[in-house]
Amino acid sequence: SEMGTLFTHSRHESFEEVNVIKRNDGEDVADFLYLKHKPSEEIMKFFISEMTKMRRQHDVALQEKTEELFRLKREFHKEKGTVPFRKDKEFELVSDAASKMSLHSSLEATLLKQVKNLKGEVEDLKVEGNVKDVVDRSILRGIFNDYSCFMEDIEIQNNIMQVTYSILLQGVFCEALSPRNPAMQKYFDEKASLKETLLEKEKVLSSANEENQRMKQETTSLSVLINEKDQLALEARSSLIQQKEQYDIVCHDPNILRDQVGKQEKLISDFRKDSDSMKTQLDEAFQQVLDYELEISKLKQDLNTTTNALDEAEKQNLLLCGIVEEKQRTLSSSVLKDKEQVKWLECSMFAMAEMSKAFDDFKNKMQEKIRRNENRCLFSF
Structure with a gap:
């Protein structure tokens, strides 16, 4: 159980x-x-x-x-x-x-x-x-x-x-790149003026380089002349020594001694005149070199001013990009905008990017040309 x-x-x-x-x-x-x-x-x-x-x-x-x-x-x-x-x-x-x-x-x-x-x-x-x-x-x-x-x-x-x-952005781009936009028109005008200024500065630098080359050649020729005059002075000195020896030999003849002394004085006088003229030419050449250095310094200042203007233009470009981005954000919050404005915004943003890229390329080319001109000026001295 x-x-x-x-x-x-x-x-x-x-x-x-x-x-x-x-x-x-x-x-x-x-x-x-x-x-x-x-x-x-x-x-x-x-x-x-x-x-x-x-x-x-x-x-x-x-x-x-x-x-x-x-x-x-x-x-x-x-x-x-x-x-x-x-x-x-x-x-x-x-x-x-x-x-x-x-x-x-x-x-x-x-x-x-x-x-x-x-x-x-x-x-x-x-x-x-x-x-x-x-x-x-x-x-x-x-x-x-x-x-x-x-x-x-x-x-x-x-x-x-x-x-x-995409439609909204296209309209904003088209509006930003429209010729009726005063900011874009101002940007194009400033870019054209800067380009003309840079071309003028390049011409001035090219002429200055040519003048420096000419002055360099003149200085070289003057140096050759000075060397030749030094050689002549050495030869005159050696001739004076020889004449002194001859004087010692023929010291008993006063007429011969007077003739030799007159010839030596004439040679020395001619040599002094040539030396004075060469010194004057050298002083003028150095003065021209100093003038060219001052002119090159002014050109460098102009180049710095142009570079600053390019930087300012780049800042304005960035400011315009910021304005376009602000418009883009404003337009993205309001979806019911007109289709034509949207298409215009996209075109303007695309053109703005292309223009910024072209401006950067132009700036890099100008800076490269300025560096080459500066190096050419330095090498010319």
Whole structure:
């Protein structure tokens, strides 16, 4: 009777566990309906955690039932092994053993039935798990379909916004580059004036370089003449020494000595005149060199002024770009602008970028020419 009570109690507990599992499944379905309106990430996390929890509960329940089955079998065999079969026992003991055997047989049948019921419950749990998986997949499929539709709507909206913004930008560009724009007209005028100024400065530098080359050639020729005069002075000195020797030889003849002294004085006087004229020419040449240096310094100052003007023009260009960008931001906030203004903005921005690039190229070329002219002036000295 104790074994029957034990089996009945364990079977009642198993039925209660099955009811709890079914009740939990109903709560899970309610949770799924509640989570249908949640974000996809939360739904995925919830599904993963619930599937893990269900698998763990199923494994624990199956293990408990298996352990309970083996425990009951051990008790049954233990109880069966304690029955005495001695022949010298009385008839009452034999009848008690027979009743116990019948009890054990009924218990064994009960256990087999309970095992069969447990197997059926396990199969039911598997079927419920499969059904829940199908429901979860259908819910996930619906969520993914909703998400894909939402993403397609967002993509269509983005395409519409891109087309609208491109039209707006085109209008702003066209307006910025229109000849009617006073800022752009002023920029073109300043650029033309700066270009003319740079051309004039290049011509002045070229003429100054030519003049420096001519002065350099004159200075070289003067240096050659000075060397020749020095050579003549050396020759005159050597001739004076020779004449002195001759004077020592013919010192007894006053007339010859007077003639030689007169010739030497004449040579010295001619040499002094030539030296004075050469010094005068050298002084004039150095004065011209100083004048050219002053002129080159003025040209460098003019170049610096032109460079500053180019920098100022670049700042104005950046300011114009800022104005255009400000117009772009203003126009991007007001989507309902006129289509013609949008097209004009895009054209103006494109032309502004091209003009800025051309201006940078022009500036780099001018700076390179200025550096070459400065190097040419320095090398000429």
